[in-house]
Amino acid sequence: MFRRLNILLLLLLLNSCALPPDSPRFRPSESLPPYEQENFEQYVRETRAWIADNRAFIGEDRELEIELNTPFEIRPDEPAKHGILLVHGLGASPWYFIDIATAMANDGWLVRSILLPGHGTRPADLMLADNKDWGKIIAHHANLLAVEVDELWLGGFSTGGNLVTSHAYTDDNVDGLLLFSPGFYPDTNYLFLTPAISYFWDWLNIDDEDNIATYQSLPSRGASLYYRSVSTVQKNLKSAQFDKPVLMTMSQHDSVLVANTMLTAFQNRFPNPKSRFVWYGESPPNLNDPRVTTLSSSLPDRRISTFSHMNVLFAPENAYYGEAGSYIMFENGQDDIPRPANPEDLWFGAWGQSEEEKYHARLTWNPYFVELLDNIREVAVD
Template sequence: MFKCKNLVLLPVFALTLSGCASEPEDPQFIASKSLQPYMQEDYQTYLAETQEWLLENRVFFTDDRQIELSAVAPFELVPQNPNGQGILLVHGLGDSPFSYVDIAPDLAAQGYLVRVILLPGHGTRAADLSLPELEDWQNVVAHHYQLLNEKVDGIWLGGFSTGANLVTALAYQQPTVKGLLLFSPAFKPRNSLAKYSPYAKWFIDWEDKTKEDNYTRYNSLHMNGAATYYETSAVVRDYIDDANYDKPTFVMLSEADETIDSQYAVEQFSEKFTNSQNELLWFGETQYKDERITTYSMDLPQQKILSASHISLVFSPDNPIYKRDGEVRLCFREQPEGMPEDCSEVASDQVWFAAFGDGEETQVRARISWNPYFDQSMQKLNHFLADNSN
């Protein structure tokens, strides 16, 4: 257990900020000496050198290093029947290319050359989020867009959360981009105090520091990472405020998203993303007049599902890590009296799943981490791409 003295109560992303009197010995919280290189001249060299970097700098959780490396390393999927186009996918804050382990194969099956990159500071140890600056994330996305552009006749940009901010900003700059695929786009944080994170990082090292036990992503969040995310949101909001975006755009959003302001995102979609072929999948109960928006109810009591979370939209119900009875269960911090504090000890059919904060306190609750409409979502995405890839 860390011996910390609370210095500030400034909730960014609804978490308590605290500073520690002394740094823990856990290597997860000691940064690497530098960021991994990401400006290689070709993608295959990038893959090889990143694998080597991860092997040398990652703090591993298990004895099976290959499984962990496969989860967090960048990857490429070459289609059996190429359609001549490519898709570049960018993950979110604290995440890894594992965010696309279910989506990317589906896209490759449609004929797209799919490349998934690793944002600098990710995939190694939580403290490495102290290292990147905004320009590192912008540069890696722009560089790999150019590399992919040399291999295909047209590029779609896809992003989850922070990655959606980065690819949307690049799409405004690159008129040849065919369109956007945005999953839980983090255009605006849900917590208004997030705007102070670029200042808080000078006084506080960690927004949240907790045990690291999920090899697909970080549990802890360094304040520099939170601040850099906020900078990506400010940049993309400036682009959206200044001009409409008229290229085809596909979006997936959770109404109950506990991390981002999904209402802001859906409003911007209706007002500023003007292409008539656009499509937004809304996971919640609100019905919208915009005919480009399809609503999927998340009031699913027979499945013990109450709402969709920020992370759940991109994962299949069959994902071995994040399915209902998968390797990872993201328990709410407080459980009913008399129940185990660790809800993973409770049978999965007795747990209610939702975005953090939803549900009754009398229920054993965990954060939902899969999309019960995943197959329908991929069908919608495939039809969207087929209609707009000429």
């Protein structure tokens, strides 16, 4: 979603705002859906109906688009001791956690994945949400889940990682965190400008909306919401260590975040001996923390050069983003390189990955997905 947000902001300052086409996708809905229902079943039912009524559909399979953007719950066969609430990133959807959620439910977890207000319908709906909405929906559904389980965990991807970490600092019911590419330290020097920019210009970036699980376009309001989440989580991290178990994953070549700063933060701010940091890339120099696991992100036998911001979440078998999935993120910051006609000549990597005579699409699945599940079990199971 962000790709190179610093470049977009700089271009905006040097030029002018992006002007959207005359399309429902770039006009906000009349209002956001309610999210503080008395039970999760009602929340899912009402949110699904709201998405059906308000979504600017992209393709012909409307039911699939609704399904991939609706909050969901997966219950294990037996009563659950552990429960986890999962929170997606900016522009993404609850479905981003479907592979992890399914595996954890098979391990006996009660798993819920929520929809952040402003998502699931059209990019312009990010103009309607604020950080209070995001904080309130997490607090409400964390409380609902805590009633049903003995141990409450929170999980988040990217911006969702910021939000659940900040909530965990205030909620003693939270027993641990699973953080996938958490957006603590963005790779941009201009993010602080986004709240001011959002008062004057509506859009930072406008793209073709061809991905049914993710917004491709970014309103300035959305970038401002991300900035607020960064500011809050950084203040929390400075104020105190988080001493409960945490699993954190990071790609060395993440195009959105400063990976080395994330690793340093893990070592300094998350002291629990059970915590683990999974680093996808080359082993960092002078690393002597036994809690850090390094896995190579250069896998030429699978035409993978680097890992991306998002790929950790998805199993290779995923029907949409997987190794043989129906959607390929061809747009990857390589406009000067022709796209290969033969799929066998396509390589995969982080946004902006560039090598001579290789066209890189975005890597959208995790070759180490089975190992990731083992990492989760190691951290989150007694």
